[in-house]
Amino acid sequence: MARVTLTGGPDGVRLEHPGSKHAAALRDGFNSGAAAPSTRWHLPRPMSAINPKGMRRYAIMRGDRVIGTCRLWKPQYAGLELAIAIFDPQERGRGAGTFAVEKMCEVAFVTLGTHRVELGVYPDNAAAIRVYDKCGFTREALLRRYIHHEGAWRDLVWMAILRRDWAARTSITR
Amino acid sequence: MKRYVMLAPTWLVGKKTRLRALEAEDVPFFKRCRLAIDPQAWGFVVQALDGVDLGVLGVLVDGPHAAVAIGFVDDVRYVDGSAADALRVICSGLPRVMPVQRIEALVDAAASSSIAAHRKAGFQQEGVLREALLEGSAYRDGVIMSALVDG
Numbered sequence: 001m002a003r004v005t006l007t008g009g010p011d012g013v014r015l016e017h018p019g020s021k022h023a024a025a026l027r028d029g030f031n032s033g034a035a036a037p038s039t040r041w042h043l044p045r046p047m048s049a050i051n052p053k054g055m056r057r058y059a060i061m062r063g064d065r066v067i068g069t070c071r072l073w074k075p076q077y078a079g080l081e082l083a084i085a086i087f088d089p090q091e092r093g094r095g096a097g098t099f100a101v102e103k104m105c106e107v108a109f110v111t112l113g114t115h116r117v118e119l120g121v122y123p124d125n126a127a128a129i130r131v132y133d134k135c136g137f138t139r140e141a142l143l144r145r146y147i148h149h150e151g152a153w154r155d156l157v158w159m160a161i162l163r164r165d166w167a168a169r170t171s172i173t174r
Numbered sequence: 175m176k177r178y179v180m181l182a183p184t185w186l187v188g189k190k191t192r193l194r195a196l197e198a199e200d201v202p203f204f205k206r207c208r209l210a211i212d213p214q215a216w217g218f219v220v221q222a223l224d225g226v227d228l229g230v231l232g233v234l235v236d237g238p239h240a241a242v243a244i245g246f247v248d249d250v251r252y253v254d255g256s257a258a259d260a261l262r263v264i265c266s267g268l269p270r271v272m273p274v275q276r277i278e279a280l281v282d283a284a285a286s287s288s289i290a291a292h293r294k295a296g297f298q299q300e301g302v303l304r305e306a307l308l309e310g311s312a313y314r315d316g317v318i319m320s321a322l323v324d325g
Contacts, residue, residue: 116313141300141302142301145322
């Protein structure tokens with residue numbers, strides 16, 4: 001299984017496999033309610049189900065701080081589904097999200113061998129959609145009344161990147 | 175096929191079709207319908223009103239969402255109104271017993287008659303999910319369509 005380097009983000013941003021040293025920060029990050037709705041998230045799963053074969057989750061680090069988390073999970077439709085949250089509002093727009101998304105695609109296509117990575121994002125989260133556009137994702141559908149959030153049923157933009165798109169991008173950008 | 179299966183009672187009845195529960199003895203018929211459904215899905219046999227088996231329909235409910243898939247032995251059922259009728263039956267019947275908000279279908283993008291049948295049943299096309307369907311060893315694009323419960 002090919003390994004992917006998880007370091008090299010802007011200002012020292014990197015991904016780490018979550019362990020006990022990350023647990024409190026991940027807990028507090030979600031507790032804060034400040035996790036940006038960058039993608040939809042599933043209901044919490046048992047810890048025993050967190051790292052089955054073909055799925056991954058990481059803590060997004062800047063220095064010694066956990067600034068967010070991201071994971072690949074079983075898909076809604078096909079391939080793998082990506083979810084990401086940046087906890088600290090001041091960390092948004094500084095490249096950590098883009099780095100994490102690009103690394104997750106690399107893990108998905110190189111290490112896990114999937115053919116497709118997909119995600120759902122709120123239509124009004126323009127900043128997140130820009131990140132996914134920049135990382136090569138294509139907007140495929142607007143799923144109507146897909147998620148109940150903040151008191152109302154809301155639509156969800158569904159985006160995906162295929163292995164061939166990713167391979168073409170990486171051959172150009174490398 | 176056992177006689178009781180052919181005459182199985184159901185309240186899921188439309189103008190052209192009725193949906194009865196899928197039974198173990200329907201497996202050979204199910205295979206002829208070329209439809210893959212999740213093992214956790216509810217399975218139905220789509221029958222003509224006289225009890226002749228036409229196809230199968232699967233519904234997977236996940237909270238307020240439901241995903242439906244339909245397949246027939248004879249593709250003419252997509253154009254003679256049977257497919258649209260069966261889809262209308264499940265879209266009207268399912269919310270009576272489960273609190274679903276949205277019923278979706280991922281249809282092979284090349285299956286124009288199936289897409290048309292879904293549209294006729296009230297589904298709206300929301301987009302095309304690339305390489306989202308696996309047929310044999312090849313991925314195919316799927317049209318994602320949905321019907322919302324209160325329109």
